[in-house]
Amino acid sequence: INMEEIREFAKNFKIRRLSLGLTQTQVGQAMTATEGPAYSQSAISRFEKLDITPKSAQKLKPVLEKWLNEAELRNQEGQQNLMEFVGGEPSKKRKRRTSFTPQAIEALNAYFEKNPLPTGQEITEMAKELNYDREVVRVWFSNRRQTLKNT
Structure with a gap:
């Protein structure tokens, strides 16, 4: 070979x-x-x-x-x-991976310390405040809870 x-x-x-x-x-x-x-x-x-x-x-x-x-x-x-x-049309493009600023991570971690399970309304407010999509913030919390569970 x-x-x-x-x-x-x-x-x-x-x-x-x-x-x-x-x-x-x-x-x-x-x-x-x-x-x-x-x-x-x-x-x-x-x-x-x-x-x-x-x-x-x-x-x-x-x-x-x-x-x-x-x-x-x-x-x-x-x-x-x-x-x-x-094979025709290329499949739907994936969304680009979100890069959080260090300040955003700090803020998200601070929120998480207070409440690891925020309501939909709280997630919406955080997303607006940090200038990220609501879904991105929701997934961040979900991933953070999962990480905590796995460690």
Whole structure:
């Protein structure tokens, strides 16, 4: 198994995938449709990070290579062709992860010390005060309670 060759391909695969504007999920879904269910988003991710066994990487490389060449060919024929090949519309985008300011974390922790289970109204007020979405604050409290439970 030539790991250097596989390492080089994994790096190029990611660059070429991104240049086509495709997500790991889209590649996984498209490959599952043509090659079978062994090609999930996480399989693509692990391959790109080389977080798999050399034997798995060796088996995956030719399949990914063939698929990517076909995708690039379709893209040269037009973006419409590529999207048909990949499987139509890309799935709904996930919301970006929220980054809290240190001040917001301090305030949220202070609220949490007083009351780990705020009412909907209290969450709405905190969200307004801190300038975050209400849902983000609600989830922060939920995650914080879970963290406390797990420690």
